[in-house]
Amino acid sequence: MTETELAIGIVTISDRATSGQYADRSGPAINDYFREVWGERWSPLLRLIPDEQPVIETTLRELADVHHVPLVVTTGGTGPAVRDVTPEATIAVSDRLMPGFGEAMRAVSLTHVPTAILSRQIAVIRGRTLIINLPGSPRAITQCLDAVMPAVPYCLELLGWPFWETNPQRLVAFRPK
């Protein structure tokens, strides 16, 4: 990884995928998404962990504090079921909440399915790392990423990271002025 290369943490949070009950399709879907929108100038840091709040917190802290990853996306664990604790873990490691991400992702998902209101996904900043919760299903992941990604490169620049080129045919990064 060169100094200006973008590292992206991709964290799949799922009891069943972790135990091998089924294959993780969400992490690879996110990986494919970023390969398409960022071009080649990034490297993934992949994690597959169970729906355990302490494990999620440790993983997010490690990616932010040890690996200094500019962007971390999680998938899974944002629903109302008793094992869904991803938002609680994300808030626990947060320095600052970014309420607009959750609002925008739910609003877009709501145009597809009424159950979008059940998603508790949020985004936060820890140090200089932006952490975004995504839903579990690959289709919803793409909808949510399309909704927020135009703002992400500028957000990373405001957090002190360099200017990264995106693939303009897939993602037009918006920068004010």
Place this chain on the structure above:
Amino acid sequence: MTETELAIGIVTISDRATSGQYADRSGPAINDYFREVWGERWSPLLRLIPDEQPVIETTLRELADVHHVPLVVTTGGTGPAVRDVTPEATIAVSDRLMPGFGEAMRAVSLTHVPTAILSRQIAVIRGRTLIINLPGSPRAITQCLDAVMPAVPYCLELLGWPFWETNPQRLVAFRPK
């Protein structure tokens, strides 16, 4: 109440209705709403209490922890006035916040009245009980319930409750996949 019958807590929170200054019209409006959408397979647990945060908290805890009610809806006390403390009481008994409910209900209300942004209504989960704050006026109650109810049966199933039939002419419950 049979084992698979749905119990719904309906909590009117109003100093004036409690003291008899006027009749509670909001609780009955909610009762009528659920009679229409759920058919006959449910029973209401009605409460009428003042805008006192400790009383509201005790009532919500009793419905969730003692009566094991799957769904509790409150009406009243969500505005900015000094006696409006329903959201604070609801957050105080919450295990997990459900931000999408408040967002969706305000967004729908905002298409009717600009003062919808003054509503501080939220939804939370306590144990396996979903608690939803509704506004005070019967018309706004219907608008808000129509906005969120398609997602509620699936939410209750994710919380471990059985599949309940709704009246398909009035409420199409959405369940992913």
Place this chain on the structure above:
Amino acid sequence: MTETELAIGIVTISDRATSGQYADRSGPAINDYFREVWGERWSPLLRLIPDEQPVIETTLRELADVHHVPLVVTTGGTGPAVRDVTPEATIAVSDRLMPGFGEAMRAVSLTHVPTAILSRQIAVIRGRTLIINLPGSPRAITQCLDAVMPAVPYCLELLGWPFWETNPQRLVAFRPK
């Protein structure tokens, strides 16, 4: 200031404007806005302070608790950059959160720029004072104020302040019933 005159606190939060690196254009833009919508029956209390959380908190407390200002609007410091701490200061002095303001302002801004989701602006009530965070740019300020101001006069009345006339050609205040 007569007894029924409206005082509005206008707080510009900006390291660079405070140090004289550039002129504050946001505070004057807000001042112009209220001159237009409220007519002459109000007086501004202007503040220009750096992005320091303790200073922001002290300023908000002084306007609410000492000057008993019904309405305070801030501009600046709501983004994701490390110096942006206006929402944290606002929450710290809050008695009650008003989530609908931030949601509505971001939703309106999002129709203009995708980076609207990066704004962390909120509104709160402290005692009988409504405090609203606005973004930093004059254009975004107008968009956000236009989105929420129709509900503000009624909100102030619910907080126990008198009925104030607005300029009906510029602002139609909505009051239910």
